[in-house]
Amino acid sequence: MDHAAGSGATSKRVLEELDRQECLRLIAPGGIGLVAFDDGEGPALIPVNYVLDGESVVFHTSLGGRLNRSLTAMPHGTGLRIAFGVVRIDEAAREGWSVMLRGGAHRMSEEESAAAPQVESWPEGEREAHFRLTPTSISGRRVRRP
Numbered sequence: 001m002d003h004a005a006g007s008g009a010t011s012k013r014v015l016e017e018l019d020r021q022e023c024l025r026l027i028a029p030g031g032i033g034l035v036a037f038d039d040g041e042g043p044a045l046i047p048v049n050y051v052l053d054g055e056s057v058v059f060h061t062s063l064g065g066r067l068n069r070s071l072t073a074m075p076h077g078t079g080l081r082i083a084f085g086v087v088r089i090d091e092a093a094r095e096g097w098s099v100m101l102r103g104g105a106h107r108m109s110e111e112e113s114a115a116a117p118q119v120e121s122w123p124e125g126e127r128e129a130h131f132r133l134t135p136t137s138i139s140g141r142r143v144r145r146p
Contacts, residue, residue: 013094018140023099026140027086028052030119035059035105036083039070050084051117057084057101057133058108058116068129072107080105084133099140105133 018026027033030051037044046067048059061067071080082105089096108116113130
């Protein structure tokens, strides 16, 4: 019997939990991640460019965007609890991984922004609101061939 690529008996994959260090290793190159938050308008999921700074995620957004408005609307000294996710999938191979960080995000001061690794934005336009997510939990999963 013929099977389409990636299907049939040979297509079985295993799902494994990733430890904290492997999660950080996978997201260390930076790139695109998704910020998930609920600001009272309902859940939102917004893609951002990011860099990893130790175990913290640094990202930026425009001053007039929903993400900046939502994260800066919190009382001074507090941060909005958010989730941040990075997913890499190879659909042809039916393999991939996902990493999720959860914790508080705060707007960075000018001094903190200047000292942090710089985020390279893909889209044009100003991204003047810089944020840091300090995770309280880091988890991940990988689907792979046995």
